[in-house]
Amino acid sequence: MTFPSVTIVVSPRERFSYTRESLESIFQYTTVPFSLIYVDGNSPRPIAQYLEQQSQQRNFQLIRTNYYLAPNQARNLAIPQVKTEYVLFVDNDVVVSPNWLEELLSCAEETQATIVCPLTCIGKKLHQTIHLAGGEAHIYEESQEDGSLKRKVHEKHYLVNRPVVEVQEQLHRQQCEFAEFHCMLVRRSVFDTIGLLDEKLLSTREHIDFCMSVTNTGGTVYCEPASVVTYVPEPHLHWSDLPFFMVRWSDAWEIASLEYFATKWNLPTNDKYFKKRYKRMGHRRYQGYLKLLVDRLSFGAPNQWLEQKLVTWDHALNRWITDRYARQVENLSIAE
Numbered sequence: 599m600t601f602p603s604v605t606i607v608v609s610p611r612e613r614f615s616y617t618r619e620s621l622e623s624i625f626q627y628t629t630v631p632f633s634l635i636y637v638d639g640n641s642p643r644p645i646a647q648y649l650e651q652q653s654q655q656r657n658f659q660l661i662r663t664n665y666y667l668a669p670n671q672a673r674n675l676a677i678p679q680v681k682t683e684y685v686l687f688v689d690n691d692v693v694v695s696p697n698w699l700e701e702l703l704s705c706a707e708e709t710q711a712t713i714v715c716p717l718t719c720i721g722k723k724l725h726q727t728i729h730l731a732g733g734e735a736h737i738y739e740e741s742q743e744d745g746s747l748k749r750k751v752h753e754k755h756y757l758v759n760r761p762v763v764e765v766q767e768q769l770h771r772q773q774c775e776f777a778e779f780h781c782m783l784v785r786r787s788v789f790d791t792i793g794l795l796d797e798k799l800l801s802t803r804e805h806i807d808f809c810m811s812v813t814n815t816g817g818t819v820y821c822e823p824a825s826v827v828t829y830v831p832e833p834h835l836h837w838s839d840l841p842f843f844m845v846r847w848s849d850a851w852e853i854a855s856l857e858y859f860a861t862k863w864n865l866p867t868n869d870k871y872f873k874k875r876y877k878r879m880g881h882r883r884y885q886g887y888l889k890l891l892v893d894r895l896s897f898g899a900p901n902q903w904l905e906q907k908l909v910t911w912d913h914a915l916n917r918w919i920t921d922r923y924a925r926q927v928e929n930l931s932i933a934e
Contacts, residue, residue: 600631601631602630602631602632602633602682603631603682603683603684603703604630604632604633604682604683604684604685604686604699604703604783605632605633605634605635605676605679605680605681605682605684605685605686605786606624606628606632606633606634606635606686606688606699607634607635607636607637607673607676607677607680607685607686607687607688608620608621608624608634608635608636608637608688608689608690609636609637609639609667609669609672609673609676609687609688609689609690610637610638610639610641610666610667610669610672610689610690610842610846611669611689611690611691611780611829611846612691612831612839612842612843612846612847612882612886613690613691613832613835613836613839613842613843614641614642614645614690614838614839614842615645615832615835615836615838615839616690616691616830616832617641617645617648617649617690618648619693619830620688620689620690620691620692620693620830621636621649621652621690623692623693623694624688624694625656627694627695627696627697627698628694628698628699629697629699629700630699630700630703632686632699633658633659633680633681633682634656634658634659635658635659635660635661635676635679635680636649636653636658636659636660636661637661637662637667637672637673637675637676638660638661638662638663639662639663639665639666639667639671639672639842640662640663640664640665640666640667640842641662642838646662649662659679661675661676661679663675664930665926665927665930666841666842666845666846666923668797668799668800668801668846668851669689669779669801669804670795670796670797670799670800670804671797673687673779673795674794674795674797677786677789677794677795678794680786682786683785683786683787684703684706684783684784684785684786685783685784685786686699686702686781686782686783686784687779687781687782687784688780688781688827689779689780689781689829691829691830691831691832692780692781692827692828692829692830693724693827693828693829693830694781694827695724695725695825695826695827695828697824697825698716698825698826698827699825700825701716701822701824701825702714702716702783702822702825703783704822705771705820705822705824705825706783706785706820709771709773709818709820710818711773711817711818711819711820712784712785712788712812712817712818712819713777713782713783713784713785713788713809713812713817713818713819713820714777714782714783714819714820714821714822715730715732715777715778715781715782715783715819715820715821715822716781716821716822716823716825716826716827717730717731717762717769717821717822717823717824717825717826717827718730718731718778718780718781718827718828718829719762719826719827719828719829720759720828720829720830720831721828721830721831722830724828724830725762725826725827725828726761726762726763727759727760727761727762728757728758728759728760728761728762728765729758729759729780729828729829730755730756730757730758730777730778730780731756731757731769731821731823732756732772732774732775732776732777732819732820732821733753733754733755733756733774733775733776734752734753734754734774734775734776735751735752735753735754735775735776735806735809735810736751736752736775736810736813737749737750737751737752737810737863737865738750738752748866748869749863749864749865749866750865750869750871751806751863751865751871753776753806753871756774756821757769762826769823770823771820771821771822771823771824772820772821773818773819773820774819774820774821775809775810775813775819776805776806776809776810776819777805777809777819777821778805779804779805779808780827780829781827781829782805785817788812788815788817791815792811792812792815795808796808796862798854798855798858798862799855799858799859800851800852800854800855801846801847801848801851801852801855802852802855802856802859802875803855803856803859804855806859807859807862807863810863832886833885834887834890835886835887840887841919843882843883843886843887844883844915844916844919844920845919845920845923847880847882847883847886848916848919848920849879849880849913849916849917849920850916850917850920850921850924851920852875852879853876853879856872856875856876860872880909880912880913880916883912883916884909884912888908888909888912891908892904892905892908895908
């Protein structure tokens with residue numbers, strides 16, 4: 599009997615309605631032995647029932663909470679359960695392709711990398727448009743006019759939104775500085791060195807934080823484009839996904855994450871790296887449901903007044919939902 603060297607950990611990204619497609623692709627296209635831990639953070643009843651049935655039928659470990667989880671919280675529930683050499687984080691809206699896992703493991707073994715990511719594509723037309731082919735992420739110091747040094751973040755994504763067929767010659771295994779948690783193979787031993795993932799990063803910068811923490815200890819990151827996966831965002835959310843989506847991409851979680859990231863890495867929040875993200879606050883909710891609502895109420899005609907009113911309403915509604923959710927979680931913690 600061949601024992602697996604890798605444990606796949608699937609956790610919620612922003613919705614639950616793509617659970618079946620994602621999970622079935624893993625079982626369809628994974629041919630090497632693996633263990634599986636599925637973290638279910640308060641999915642709707644039909645999804646919860648499907649996962650319970652699948653966990654029994656396919657013999658994988660299911661961890662469920664009755665409250666929504668931030669991504670790092672979900673992953674941290676699984677990490678202590680992992681006994682294999684590698685842990686492979688996969689979001690629940692990702693579809694994999696043939697040989698995806700074999701190629702990631704081969705890269706890790708041949709390069710001794712700490713982290714390996716695949717060529718990550720985006721969209722319902724699977725494996726065609728690049729979302730990420732590795733990238734750069736580090737902190738540097740820039741001289742100011744008064745002679746002081748200002749710490750800044752350098753972040754660059756490779757080949758974003760490029761069609762795979764147009765850049766095929768540029769796609770080769772390479773060392774880089776960060777991967778994303780859409781799909782990320784990690785040596786389990788690194789958590790013995792740096793500890794678990796930082797749960798104070800609720801909704802953003804968690805992948806940058808983790809990769810910089812790893813590289814600061816001498817670890818390496820590689821992108822292996824021979825392995826291809828696609829994450830599939832939903833342009834129009836299912837109503838059942840909206841409660842989790844609103845908390846996951848809440849203003850409160852994003853502000854807290856950005857402020858904490860800046861404090862942790864001793865970065866000023868008044869440079870363009872942070873200003874850009876504060877300016878885009880709420881844009882995921884706009885794309886996820888608000889734009890559709892504006893189109894329907896205006897019958898498809900441009901209406902900036904209505905759009906601005908609904909954006910203002912969305913921020914107020916989001917504060918109410920997030921505050922209500924925080925009280926519910928606090929009450930659950932007290933009850934436990």
